[in-house]
Amino acid sequence: MLIGELAKQAGCETGTIRYYEQEGLLEKAGRTESGYRRYTGRHLGQLNFVLHCRSLGMTLSEIKTLQNLQNDAITSCAEVSELIERQIERIHRQIEAMHALEAQLTTLRNCCRENVPASECGILKSLLVSSAISSPHWTPDAAEEVESAERRKKGRKK
Amino acid sequence: MLIGELAKQAGCETGTIRYYEQEGLLEKAGRTESGYRRYTGRHLGQLNFVLHCRSLGMTLSEIKTLQNLQNDAITSCAEVSELIERQIERIHRQIEAMHALEAQLTTLRNCCRENVPASECGILKSLLVSSAISSPHWTPDAAEEVESAERRKKGRKK
DNA sequence: ATAAAACCTTCCAGTTGCTGCAAGGTCAAC
DNA sequence: GTTGACCTTGCAGCAACTGGAAGGTTTTAT
Numbered sequence: 001m002l003i004g005e006l007a008k009q010a011g012c013e014t015g016t017i018r019y020y021e022q023e024g025l026l027e028k029a030g031r032t033e034s035g036y037r038r039y040t041g042r043h044l045g046q047l048n049f050v051l052h053c054r055s056l057g058m059t060l061s062e063i064k065t066l067q068n069l070q071n072d073a074i075t076s077c078a079e080v081s082e083l084i085e086r087q088i089e090r091i092h093r094q095i096e097a098m099h100a101l102e103a104q105l106t107t108l109r110n111c112c113r114e115n116v117p118a119s120e121c122g123i124l125k126s127l128l129v130s131s132a133i134s135s136p137h138w139t140p141d142a143a144e145e146v147e148s149a150e151r152r153k154k155g156r157k158k
Numbered sequence: 159m160l161i162g163e164l165a166k167q168a169g170c171e172t173g174t175i176r177y178y179e180q181e182g183l184l185e186k187a188g189r190t191e192s193g194y195r196r197y198t199g200r201h202l203g204q205l206n207f208v209l210h211c212r213s214l215g216m217t218l219s220e221i222k223t224l225q226n227l228q229n230d231a232i233t234s235c236a237e238v239s240e241l242i243e244r245q246i247e248r249i250h251r252q253i254e255a256m257h258a259l260e261a262q263l264t265t266l267r268n269c270c271r272e273n274v275p276a277s278e279c280g281i282l283k284s285l286l287v288s289s290a291i292s293s294p295h296w297t298p299d300a301a302e303e304v305e306s307a308e309r310r311k312k313g314r315k316k
Numbered sequence: 317a318t319a320a321a322a323c324c325t326t327c328c329a330g331t332t333g334c335t336g337c338a339a340g341g342t343c344a345a346c
Numbered sequence: 347g348t349t350g351a352c353c354t355t356g357c358a359g360c361a362a363c364t365g366g367a368a369g370g371t372t373t374t375a376t
Contacts, residue, residue, distance in 0.1 A: 080279050
């Protein structure tokens, strides 16, 4: 089959397939007389493996590692397990971070419901306040002071 | 203050600040005689706003939109709300996807505990099987057929 | 027979949000 | 006077593609 057919069967773009081949995640395809790539079921299997691993959030280099482990009968299973374990931990951390995010955003949303001008918007105000809080060193007044001090010290105005 | 001081106060890298300035998320800084950027408290406020929004998962272009809404007293608050609402929905979808992922990975992990060769690894086997399942059109036998057919006739589809 | 369409090829640029480097200028201290 | 810590610009690179240009090949419609 040609690249378009393979892409259709696997459910991805032809560009992705060429990219994977280039990155060494798929065996080089044979060519027709006119130079078109010709694929076999073996390639479809490889491609689906890569796409499936991608959908599990693995990076291409992790997938390459897995492929190498597959081809290496000597390696013990432990390395594979470890890779998966790292994925799980990573996902776990991401989920937690996202929950925190969701909570913050929900709070933010509740700051503003009415149809007031943006200048009065509780959300924007809240965002500004949070910004200020997250930098405890700064107040408008202190800023003025720093500015003046700088001007005084340099002894020039710009 | 100079860029290093601003970076320290805001808790980011100097490169990030220059990048934000370049992208129009921070007002252009003044310059000293020797060409160093000079910042004011106003810049720190802007920078913290951007960093805070980034930490909420907003893209730079969304943040730019927010800034424009801030400066535009005529705009109604509804647009701001809408933006936040989109964030929440996005996060929600991401969390759900991640939960599904976590479940899949956990299942995968449980396929293999023993110290067997990778060639016998339940995880790898499982990944291969899932790949095959996710492409219902393909079986090794069918692949052989396609191959032969191609050799016989060099046939084209569609 | 010819033209359009639907494939395919390679190469290169762009995406996002930075980070790091090279090569150089500036400034305060020892 | 020379370290060393700053700062400057500009460019390359990351991940994992996606899209486009410019062109070649094959099939199909007129």
